[in-house]
Amino acid sequence: MELSDRQEQIIEIVKENGPITGENIADRLSLTRATLRPDLAILTMAGFLDARPRVGYFYTGKTGSELLTEKLKKFKVKEFQSIPVVVTEDVSVYDAITTMFLEDVGTLFVVNNQSYLVGVLSRKDLIRASMGNQDLSEIPVHIIMTRMPNITVCTKEDLLLEAAQQLIEKQIDSLPVVQEKENGLEVVGRITKTNMTKVLVGLVRDDL
Amino acid sequence: MELSDRQEQIIEIVKENGPITGENIADRLSLTRATLRPDLAILTMAGFLDARPRVGYFYTGKTGSELLTEKLKKFKVKEFQSIPVVVTEDVSVYDAITTMFLEDVGTLFVVNNQSYLVGVLSRKDLIRASMGNQDLSEIPVHIIMTRMPNITVCTKEDLLLEAAQQLIEKQIDSLPVVQEKENGLEVVGRITKTNMTKVLVGLVRDDL
Structure with a gap:
């Protein structure tokens, strides 16, 4: 209307x-x-x-009326993003898995010693690694992670729906929300399929 | 309106x-x-x-107008559900993990020899199991799965938004879509946060 x-x-x-x-x-x-x-x-x-x-x-x-769709089209990542959980690249796979459970997240972001994004660890990466009959406390995560530039990222000013489309197209659960710095990307948030599911529920509850 | x-x-x-x-x-x-x-x-x-x-x-x-919300409120699970991936309860954890990768799903449903639902295997269950330094090909999934009645299920006639709310409340990625039979629940589908993210994207694209 x-x-x-x-x-x-x-x-x-x-x-x-x-x-x-x-x-x-x-x-x-x-x-x-x-x-x-x-x-x-x-x-x-x-x-x-x-x-x-x-x-x-x-x-x-x-x-x-369709203000709803209009509104939905304007939502930005920053309004719905969650707190990111990061590990450094030299952390062991064992410790990464422990972090994943403690923080109750599905994806970990890996940063270098300057705190810039260098990789992503999905649950699938961790399952694959842990099937190898190796000592998980001996393998650093940088060996098994998906690394830059093969990582899809977004910024907090991006449209929520663009992020949702990325999740679907790339078949991933989560995107790091990043901010560009002089020497790399700083991780400032994460946006996940859980966030998207909450948005869907919220649309009808009218509590967005 | x-x-x-x-x-x-x-x-x-x-x-x-x-x-x-x-x-x-x-x-x-x-x-x-x-x-x-x-x-x-x-x-x-x-x-x-x-x-x-x-x-x-x-x-x-x-x-x-808000026909959109009205429409959204009426969506049923069956219109958006995916095909379920099931394993039997005596399959090894190793084989379950292989199935998860081959079928590219995040959750497996476990059935007994009558094909009735007895458990659910999440990626977290599998990661936890594979950290144990045990031989994964020796452990049957029924040892590590989440079992009935601690499983949240839905039916294909359920409202999509109710399923979405269950995913959020129970903090799970997927619900089995079941059909009640004389001796148990038959698994006929799965509904996931991926499905919900697709619905969100589709609302704006107008292709629902």
Whole structure:
């Protein structure tokens, strides 16, 4: 549903001044009550405004209509990202697995001694490594990790839906959210299929 | 956006007979054109109908407004579920891990010799088992799996959003979709955070 400029103006007026009578809205726009009637009817029917007899119009705060899709299209990674869990590249596979369990995450990000991203460890990487009958406390994670530049990353300003598409296309559970620095990428967050599932549930609960 | 009964009727008429003139719609409802005008204006603005001069009204097929949320609320598991990957309870952990990689899934469902669900194997279960320095080809999966009744299941008639909520609440990646039989639960599908992420992406792409 696309609103006209005038309808947008009405919503703004009611948001700031509601409850407010139709007369009063008309005055502020220098229009007649009659001219506004269809707009007010539409805004009320669409759920943007509500009207109470002898009180006036007030803003429902509802995200009417396909505003929902519009909203969804504008979500950014930073609004939904989780805290990243990182290990350094010389940590053993055994310790990495322990970290994964303690932190209850599905993916670990690997950084070098300057704290820049150098790799990603998925649960699959860890399972594969641990099947090898080797001593897991002897193998450093940099041997088994997926390394730069074969890592898909995103930034906190990226659109949430672009990140979701990356997760699907690359068939991965998680993306590191990074910030570019002079000598590499700093890991500032993670965005996962769990975040996406929560967004889906939240869309309907209206608590986003 | 809630439509009135009359507006719903108008949509039905246009769906079946469009393109159709306003006159014609009014005739079918035994109303005057003037009476219908506000309804037609609202339906057009909201994107349900479109009007072309000298042609008339036609149905856009667009899911207007919060129809999107309404639609989302009605999605069922069966419309989005994936094929389940099952192993029998006497299979070794080693073979289960191999199956997980070959089938490229994050969760395996474990069935007994009657093909009824008895357990679930997550990647975490498999990592934990493979850290134990034991011979993985000697340990049957029923030793390490999460077992009934500690398994959260759903049916294909369940609402997708209920399944999504279960995934979040129980902190799991996947639910078995089951069908009740006389002696147990048959596994007929799986629904995962990947499915949920795809739904999220699809909502905006409008390809659901």
